[in-house]
Amino acid sequence: MPGLITMDDLTNEEIISILDDAERLLPIAYGERYLPLLRGRILGNLFFEPSTRTRMSFETAMKRLGGDVINLGDVKNSSVVKGETLYDTIQMIDGYSDIIAMRHPRQGAAQYAADACKVPILNGGDGAGHHPTQTMLDLFTIRQAHGKLENLRVVLAGDLRYGRTAHSLSHALVRFGCKVIFASPKSLSMPTEIIADIVRQGGDVEETEDLLSEINQADVIYMTRIQKERFPDEDEYLKVADAYKLHARDLDDAKSEMIIMHPLPRVEEIHPSVDETRYARYFQQAFNGVVTRMSLMCWLLGVGVPGDVIAASEVIA
Amino acid sequence: MSVNEQSMRRVTAIRNGTVIDHVPGGMSLTVLKMLGIGGVMSNPVSLLMNVPSKKLVSKDIIKVEDRELNQNELDRLALVAPEASVSIIRAYSVAEKLTINLSDEMVNVARCAFSNCITSNSREPLPHRLLIMGRDPLEIRCHYCGKLQEINDLVERLI
Numbered sequence A: 001m002p003g004l005i006t007m008d009d010l011t012n013e014e015i016i017s018i019l020d021d022a023e024r025l026l027p028i029a030y031g032e033r034y035l036p037l038l039r040g041r042i043l044g045n046l047f048f049e050p051s052t053r054t055r056m057s058f059e060t061a062m063k064r065l066g067g068d069v070i071n072l073g074d075v076k077n078s079s080v081v082k083g084e085t086l087y088d089t090i091q092m093i094d095g096y097s098d099i100i101a102m103r104h105p106r107q108g109a110a111q112y113a114a115d116a117c118k119v120p121i122l123n124g125g126d127g128a129g130h131h132p133t134q135t136m137l138d139l140f141t142i143r144q145a146h147g148k149l150e151n152l153r154v155v156l157a158g159d160l161r162y163g164r165t166a167h168s169l170s171h172a173l174v175r176f177g178c179k180v181i182f183a184s185p186k187s188l189s190m191p192t193e194i195i196a197d198i199v200r201q202g203g204d205v206e207e208t209e210d211l212l213s214e215i216n217q218a219d220v221i222y223m224t225r226i227q228k229e230r231f232p233d234e235d236e237y238l239k240v241a242d243a244y245k246l247h248a249r250d251l252d253d254a255k256s257e258m259i260i261m262h263p264l265p266r267v268e269e270i271h272p273s274v275d276e277t278r279y280a281r282y283f284q285q286a287f288n289g290v291v292t293r294m295s296l297m298c299w300l301l302g303v304g305v306p307g308d309v310i311a312a313s314e315v316i317a
Numbered sequence B: 001m002s003v004n005e006q007s008m009r010r011v012t013a014i015r016n017g018t019v020i021d022h023v024p025g026g027m028s029l030t031v032l033k034m035l036g037i038g039g040v041m042s043n044p045v046s047l048l049m050n051v052p053s054k055k056l057v058s059k060d061i062i063k064v065e066d067r068e069l070n071q072n073e074l075d076r077l078a079l080v081a082p083e084a085s086v087s088i089i090r091a092y093s094v095a096e097k098l099t100i101n102l103s104d105e106m107v108n109v110a111r112c113a114f115s116n117c118i119t120s121n122s123r124e125p126l127p128h129r130l131l132i133m134g135r136d137p138l139e140i141r142c143h144y145c146g147k148l149q150e151i152n153d154l155v156e157r158l159i
C-alpha cells in the first residue's frame, strides 16, 4: 500500500482537495465540534527517532476524529535496539493498525515500509529525505493567509542546505507557479542538485545572501533554524546567523498581507518582538499540522469529509 | 581476415552455449560474477580479454558452454556491458541473437550507494531496486531513498 511518502504521490488537484477538506475540518481540530469520522480506526505511531511535536500532532488528529492511537514507545527500550529489521517491526504494526505514521533516521525508510505492509504509510520524516505532512501544513498555512497558492513570491531563509523542510516545500511551491527566493549564507545554500531539479520542473528561482532586502516584496518569508554545529567555531556562526534574523523593526515596509513562517522550534532567528506583529504565523502553522493530518488520514483511509461539517458534527458541550 | 574474425578464432568454437561479445575490455570477470558463472561447479567457460575492437577501445569475449542465458539474466549486465551482443549457439551455429536491454528498473543487480539508505542494513529483506529515470544521460535513482546513483559506485556494489 503506497500512502504518502513524498509530495510526488499527490497531484496538484489532490493537494487542493485535501486542503479544502482540512479547511472544513477546522472546527473539529479546534475542539469546538465533534465528528468521529475515523471511529474504530487505529493509527500506529512509529517514531524511530524522537519528535514529540510531530508525533503528538498525528495523535491529536486521530483522536479528534474519534480514532485510537498506538505508539511504538521509546525506541531505546524496544526490539529495534535488539536488532530487529524495519521489515519485521512493520509486519507487526501492520497487523495492529489501519494506518501508520512513521519517522525514521534512515532515508528511504518510509518507501521501504510502504512496500512491506498493507496499510497506508504517512511519512513523518525519513533521514534527510522527505517530510510531506510538513509540506502539506505549510501549504495549508500559505493558502489560509493568501486565499491561493498560485504565483506568490516566497522567500526561504536560513539553513537551506540541510533543511529538508525547505527542500520539499520549494518543490511544491514551484508546482503552483510560485517564485521562490533562496536567502542563505553561501555555506548553507540550497544544494545544487535540488536547484537543478526545480529549474528542470520549470521553476522560477533566485538565490541571494541578503534576506533583509527581500522583505518588502515577499508574500511569504519562511525562516529556518541555523544550527551552531554547522560551523567550525562560534565566531563564524555568530557572524552568519546575525544576517538571518528577523526583528519587528525590519518589517516596517513589508506588504500588509505578508506572513512569516517557521517549522519550529526556533532559537534566535525570529525575535519575540515579531510575535506581536500581524505577520507572525508560525504558531498558527504548528496548529495547522493537526487539521492537515486529519484531512490526510481521511483521504488515505478513503473516508469522505462531509461538505457541511457543521451540520454533520455535534457541539462539544 | 578481419580483426574480428581473428579474435573470434583465438578460442575454439563451442558446440552449444552462449557467446557474449563486445564486453568492455577488462569487464568480463565482473560479468561472470554477475551471472553467477565461474564457480567450482560451473560450466566450461572461455575468456578472451582486451581484444582490439572497432566499436570499443578494447573488448572482452565470453563463451559459456552448455548454458543458454536468458534475456532476464542478460539484462542485469546493462550497467557494465550495455553494448554487448549475445549469441545463443546450438550445434556450432548461431541459433539466436540477443541484445542487452536497459529496463526501467533493476532489481537486485546492485546496492544503492548512499550510506544512510534504509537498504544499507544488509539484514533488511526487501529487494534492492534501482529506477532508470533517464537514458541519455543515464540517470539512475534508488527506489527507496531517491538518491541519484553514479555508475562507478554501482559497479562496486553489484550483487
Ligand SMILES: [Zn+2]
Pocket (backbone or CB within 6 Å): A108, B112, B113, B114, B117, B118, B119, B142, B143, B144, B145, B146, B147
Ligand atoms: Zn537508497
